[in-house]
Amino acid sequence: xxxxxxxxxxxxxxxxxxxxxxxxxxxxxxxxxIAAAGIRLADANGLGAVTMRSAAAVVGTAxxxxxxxxxxxxxxxxxxxxxxxxxxxxxxxxxxxVTDLLRLAQQGRALYQRHPWLLDVPGTGNLPGPNAVAFIExxxxxxxxxxxxxxxxxxxxxxxxxxxxxxxxxELAQQQAGQDTAQWQGSLAxxxxxxxxxxxxPHLAAALADQPLPRDGQAGVPADEAPQEPLFDRAMxxxxxxxxxxxxxxxxxxxxxxxx
Amino acid sequence: xxxxxxxxxxxxxxxxxxxxxxxxxxxxxxxxxIAAAGIRLADANGLGAVTMRSAAAVVGTAxxxxxxxxxxxxxxxxxxxxxxxxxxxxxxxxxxxVTDLLRLAQQGRALYQRHPWLLDVPGTGNLPGPNAVAFIExxxxxxxxxxxxxxxxxxxxxxxxxxxxxxxxxELAQQQAGQDTAQWQGSLAxxxxxxxxxxxxPHLAAALADQPLPRDGQAGVPADEAPQEPLFDRAMxxxxxxxxxxxxxxxxxxxxxxxx
DNA sequence: GGAGAACTGCGATCAATGTTCGCTATAGCA
DNA sequence: TGCTATAGCGAACATTGATCGCAGTTCTCC
Numbered sequence: 001x002x003x004x005x006x007x008x009x010x011x012x013x014x015x016x017x018x019x020x021x022x023x024x025x026x027x028x029x030x031x032x033x034i035a036a037a038g039i040r041l042a043d044a045n046g047l048g049a050v051t052m053r054s055a056a057a058v059v060g061t062a063x064x065x066x067x068x069x070x071x072x073x074x075x076x077x078x079x080x081x082x083x084x085x086x087x088x089x090x091x092x093x094x095x096x097x098v099t100d101l102l103r104l105a106q107q108g109r110a111l112y113q114r115h116p117w118l119l120d121v122p123g124t125g126n127l128p129g130p131n132a133v134a135f136i137e138x139x140x141x142x143x144x145x146x147x148x149x150x151x152x153x154x155x156x157x158x159x160x161x162x163x164x165x166x167x168x169x170x171e172l173a174q175q176q177a178g179q180d181t182a183q184w185q186g187s188l189a190x191x192x193x194x195x196x197x198x199x200x201x202p203h204l205a206a207a208l209a210d211q212p213l214p215r216d217g218q219a220g221v222p223a224d225e226a227p228q229e230p231l232f233d234r235a236m237x238x239x240x241x242x243x244x245x246x247x248x249x250x251x252x253x254x255x256x257x258x259x260x
Numbered sequence: 261x262x263x264x265x266x267x268x269x270x271x272x273x274x275x276x277x278x279x280x281x282x283x284x285x286x287x288x289x290x291x292x293x294i295a296a297a298g299i300r301l302a303d304a305n306g307l308g309a310v311t312m313r314s315a316a317a318v319v320g321t322a323x324x325x326x327x328x329x330x331x332x333x334x335x336x337x338x339x340x341x342x343x344x345x346x347x348x349x350x351x352x353x354x355x356x357x358v359t360d361l362l363r364l365a366q367q368g369r370a371l372y373q374r375h376p377w378l379l380d381v382p383g384t385g386n387l388p389g390p391n392a393v394a395f396i397e398x399x400x401x402x403x404x405x406x407x408x409x410x411x412x413x414x415x416x417x418x419x420x421x422x423x424x425x426x427x428x429x430x431e432l433a434q435q436q437a438g439q440d441t442a443q444w445q446g447s448l449a450x451x452x453x454x455x456x457x458x459x460x461x462p463h464l465a466a467a468l469a470d471q472p473l474p475r476d477g478q479a480g481v482p483a484d485e486a487p488q489e490p491l492f493d494r495a496m497x498x499x500x501x502x503x504x505x506x507x508x509x510x511x512x513x514x515x516x517x518x519x520x
Numbered sequence: 521g522g523a524g525a526a527c528t529g530c531g532a533t534c535a536a537t538g539t540t541c542g543c544t545a546t547a548g549c550a
Numbered sequence: 551t552g553c554t555a556t557a558g559c560g561a562a563c564a565t566t567g568a569t570c571g572c573a574g575t576t577c578t579c580c
Contacts (some may be wrong), residue, residue, distance in 0.1 A: 002488055013447075013451075015451070016451065017571065020554090020556085020557095021550065021555075021556070022547095022549090022556095023547070023548055023554070023555040023556055024546070024547060024548075024554090024555055024556025024557060025545075025546040025547055025548095025556065025557050025558085026546090026547075026557085027556090027558090028557080028558080050537080051536085052537075052538065052539080053536090053537075053538095056430075061558075062558070062559045062560075063537095063538090063539090063559085063562090064539085064540080064541095064558080064559050064560075065559060067538095067539075067540085067554080068557060068558075068559095072539085073537090073538065073539090074536080084575075099427065101472075105279055118366040120382075122380075124429065124433040125433070127447070127451050127553085129447060133455055133461065133464070134461075135450075136464060137461040137463055137464050140463035140464060140466075140467055141463050143463075144463065148560050149470050150466065150468060150469065151466035151467075151470065153467050154467055155434075157432070158430050158433075159426065159427075159430060160505025162429065162430065163423075163426065165426075166419065166422040166423065166425075167419075168424065169384065170415070170418050170422065173384040173385070174415075186272075187387070188387060188515060189277065189533060191275070192393075193271075195393055201394075201397040203392065203400035203401050203403075203404065204393070204396060204397050204400060206400075206410065207400055207410035207411075207413050207414055208410060209410070210409050210410025223543080228359055235419075235503075238502035238503070239499065239502055239503075241502065242498035242501070242502040243495075243498070243499075249305050266541025280527090280528095281526075281527070281528040282527095282576095282577065282578085283525070283527055283574070283576070283577050283578075284525095284526055284528055284576060284577075284578055285527065285528050285529085285574080285575040285577095286531080286575090286576080287527090287528065287529090287530085288528080311565085311566060311567080312563090312566075312567065312568080312569080313566075313567095320527075321530085322529070322530045322531075323530085323531050323567090323568090324529080324531075324532090324568085324570095325528080325529050325530060325565095327567095327568075327569085328527085328528060328529075328530095332567080332568080333567065333568090335564090439545090
């Protein structure tokens, strides 16, 4: 989303640039190593903790040296994102698009759980790295039997990824709010309740009065994961069946876009 | 780390803090004015163009003075976001949840079109401002006849908003890529085609070979809005019908989805 | 009406961060 | 054996968010 009005002679994406050239001394480090360092920092303290200086410190080099591997900090983040995309493991596709996509969605969800900072990485505007391309390839494989044009499939992939991201975001937000700091929970609840009490928002008041806290008990054991899983699956399945054309698979020739 | 467990002792959100106190000279400016300045900057050059200095310059004051109105830059962005949420206009709800929500989604889409930087504003983690609360209230009104618990409705609102955001994001990305800079389009296309040509990604190759440009055939006239609209409506309707329980309206039993 | 408190505007300034420049050492190529 | 392109990096610069303290202003309370 970074705006660059001029962009005269733009440096090519990091995925086009070769990692190193033949001449000169061998680099001590690598893109993968630097990306791993950034990932460690981001996993621990969020994307904001990834600075050129901190990343350089983890790698064990000087800040300026990172620019031999990466043209800009955003490229570092690109590297990090694509590296974690490599954590997908792809099973051979069945013939059921929804089944395969749901499997991928579950992995995506786990990925966001493991690397929450991924939500802060803008997904658009950059070229997809090799692991992202591999992901696209496998989603296309899952969509093989679906009656959509090529471009429509690519757009569907965007929506699919966005949906996974959206669910992960919602899930992370609420589990972070509910578990990490009760004060934030209380802050939001109190805030909304006060607004509701003012009388100007009857529907809000009703919604809040309905069932304030179906969640926490008195025990410290957080049973957060288990009941969430089928909800994710069910919701994602609904989204997917809505996103894809009805799976009438009796190959009747020409593929058509669902629009027009 | 524990500070003051009582009284919500955290630095209170800007929505809790009063805009001004009784004592002291009358402020020359206001939150709304500063937010408007930020919005103008962001509309013109993206969210990155909104710095304390630039915003202060637009308002006509010194950078340090802004901190009399806003505790941090993020609060400025909060103000901006809530101010544009005020651009919604709410029609009296029909009894059709999907219809009403679709209307709201269309407005949201237009909002993102008018203020693309809104996509860069993190939606979670902050208290909703007054206009966001008004939006929630109206979505709840649209959901009045829907068979969901209060908390479930609130969660549905999150998903609904996220879906609108997701569609807007996809739409903006592709219209920006397709129209603004042909070089980026060519860059992505060439990049993917080169990967496809390598032979390791057959499905990608097939998708790219399918139908490169299903767009308009007439040159010159950019008919970009019109053909997009029904697609948005149809897709959003599908998402909504998937998100909501089937609209058995008069309290018949438990609603179920057909997919299992 | 006067004193003090609380607040506003803001110049000056600090710290953090992304990024660049230039120097030296190094490794492949002719 | 030079030539050249590159790696590592110390030093420094520009931008930006944020703070401090001072002077002027307005309200409250006696």
